[in-house]
Amino acid sequence: MTLDTPVTTIEVRNPRTGVADYRFEPTTPAELKDIARAARAAQADWQALGLEARIAVLTRWVEKVDAAAPEIVAAVTADTGRHAESLREIGNIGKWVDRWSAVARTALTLEPTPTANPDIHSFADYAPYPVLGVISPWNFPLSLSLMDAIPALLAGCAVIIKPSEVTPRFVEPLVASIAEVPELAQVLHYVRGAGVLGAALVDEADMICFTGSTATGRKVASQAAARFIPCFTELGGKDPAIVLEGADLDRATSAILTGATLATGQQCYSIERIYVHRSLHDAFVAQLAEKARAVKLALPEPGDGRIGPLTFAPQAEIIGRHLEDARAKGAEVHSGGEIETHGGGLWCAPTVLSNVDHDMAVMTEESFGPLMPVMAFDTVDEAVRLANDSPYGLSGAVFGPEEAALAVARRLDLGGISINDAGLAPFFIGDATVAEKTAFKSSGLGGSRLGPDSIKRFSRRKALLVNRSTQKSPWWFDA
Numbered sequence: 332m333t334l335d336t337p338v339t340t341i342e343v344r345n346p347r348t349g350v351a352d353y354r355f356e357p358t359t360p361a362e363l364k365d366i367a368r369a370a371r372a373a374q375a376d377w378q379a380l381g382l383e384a385r386i387a388v389l390t391r392w393v394e395k396v397d398a399a400a401p402e403i404v405a406a407v408t409a410d411t412g413r414h415a416e417s418l419r420e421i422g423n424i425g426k427w428v429d430r431w432s433a434v435a436r437t438a439l440t441l442e443p444t445p446t447a448n449p450d451i452h453s454f455a456d457y458a459p460y461p462v463l464g465v466i467s468p469w470n471f472p473l474s475l476s477l478m479d480a481i482p483a484l485l486a487g488c489a490v491i492i493k494p495s496e497v498t499p500r501f502v503e504p505l506v507a508s509i510a511e512v513p514e515l516a517q518v519l520h521y522v523r524g525a526g527v528l529g530a531a532l533v534d535e536a537d538m539i540c541f542t543g544s545t546a547t548g549r550k551v552a553s554q555a556a557a558r559f560i561p562c563f564t565e566l567g568g569k570d571p572a573i574v575l576e577g578a579d580l581d582r583a584t585s586a587i588l589t590g591a592t593l594a595t596g597q598q599c600y601s602i603e604r605i606y607v608h609r610s611l612h613d614a615f616v617a618q619l620a621e622k623a624r625a626v627k628l629a630l631p632e633p634g635d636g637r638i639g640p641l642t643f644a645p646q647a648e649i650i651g652r653h654l655e656d657a658r659a660k661g662a663e664v665h666s667g668g669e670i671e672t673h674g675g676g677l678w679c680a681p682t683v684l685s686n687v688d689h690d691m692a693v694m695t696e697e698s699f700g701p702l703m704p705v706m707a708f709d710t711v712d713e714a715v716r717l718a719n720d721s722p723y724g725l726s727g728a729v730f731g732p733e734e735a736a737l738a739v740a741r742r743l744d745l746g747g748i749s750i751n752d753a754g755l756a757p758f759f760i761g762d763a764t765v766a767e768k769t770a771f772k773s774s775g776l777g778g779s780r781l782g783p784d785s786i787k788r789f790s791r792r793k794a795l796l797v798n799r800s801t802q803k804s805p806w807w808f809d810a
């Protein structure tokens with residue numbers, strides 16, 4: 332994108348009606364440059380404010396967000412077509428500011444430490460990357476635009492966010508709340524546009540946090556590598572669940588149903604494939620299908636039912652292709668199984684499939700929908716091999732007696748593994764009491780969003796080493 336690249340109005344489809352009922356003018360390349368220049372200039376003062384003052388500014392902003400909640404929630408609901416998750420998304424802002432403030436107070440505290448050499452004392456120091464660029468996806472548009480921005484701001488960075496062009500409505504009311512806190516408005520900026528603007532942001536920032544597909548993540552990481560700036564990528568997944576002999580069936584079916592269909596399965600950490608010990612397989616499938624049939628679509632209003640529309644029409648095509656491929660290769664459908672059209676929107680009911688295998692796209696490619704393909708296994712080794720037979724390695728779940736489940740979890744190439752539950756890690760974003768986790772394989776590269784590293788990663792580290800000796804150092808030239 333050069334300064335002369337023409338930008339044209341972007342039309343946005345409403346996921347509940349299928350009608351393009353919102354349009355916006357993208358940020359121009361020249362505007363992005365000006366924003367980056369201003370953010371860079373303001374960052375030094377932001378850092379100099381100190382941690383407690385930055386916490387106070389962000390806390391004031393949370394009050395403004397709360398005051399504007401009706402408008403922000405309405406916009407996120409229009410963006411995604413779903414209501415309950417929109418409430419969760421806005422609730423995350425205050426929760427994350429509180430949590431990361433607590434993490435920052437401990438993780439960024441600098442105490443001198445004696446070293447192995449009694450004369451030398453070590454001081455740690457943190458130098459935040461001046462400008463963080465955030466590029467985020469459409470599936471949780473508000474939360475995922477802020478998940479890296481909040482700890483980065485607390486660490487002392489300025490942040491420019493390029494959210495998905497698929498779900499841009501929330502930006503206007505959110506930016507209005509930021510404008511009410513002038514100190515924050517200097518260092519927290521949203522720009523709007525398509526992928527080309529994301530690529531332009533990579534050229535302006537000192538560090539990138541990208542959340543989105545593996546295909547785009549590869550491009551962004553390559554561009555960042557050429558600029559020699561750090562790039563954290565949180566990418567796609569194909570999370571497995573393993574149900575071992577001795578698992579509590581009722582618990583496993585309820586947890587997996589939620590973990591696979593929450594937000595209509597449009598979560599990177601959705602359970603997307605299920606391996607069940609053969610002794611439990613038939614009962615598991617019957618129970619899961621019965622529970623799946625009881626979960627209703629969010630119709631006629633966004634607040635009704637639990638399963639919202641498919642937000643992004645091209646994703647509905649992928650889900651439809653996975654279902655067609657599975658059926659053609661002999662999969663049995665126990666519930667759902669179709670892309671449905673209601674009021675112009677595209678929908679998919681919780682879908683349980685059996686008689687599936689790894690020749691089917693539904694077991695190997697990211698579906699990003701409420702699909703629950705179930706496959707039987709005979710031995711633990713086979714379950715581990717099948718779960719690891721994926722280019723992805725984001726997260727997963729294991730059900731069974733705790734010791735056996737932990738032993739299996741330790742053999743899985745996954746970053747966050749829930750035992751006897753599903754999708755636990757996201758509840759602990761920004762929580763210093765939880766172990767750190769990273770993605771494996773094509774699910775991303777970079778630091779943890781849990782634990783102390785979730786804030787330390789936004790700073791370069793300095794080692795300040797003081798020699799308090801009054802004598803010549805033994806390693807000096809004898810001169």
Ligand code: NAD
Nearest residue numbers: 467468469494495525526529530543544547565566567599
């Ligand atoms: P996407 O990769 O299509 O787009 C993500 C963002 O990248 C958008 O803002 C887009 O405009 C921008 N973009 C596109 N091309 C670009 C380029 N060349 N340079 C810079 N930016 C560019 O992803 P999506 O369809 O919006 O999101 C769905 C994907 O995100 C799924 O694969 C899902 O698993 C993944 N995801 C991962 C996590 C995680 O934490 N691991 C969380 C949520 C979603």
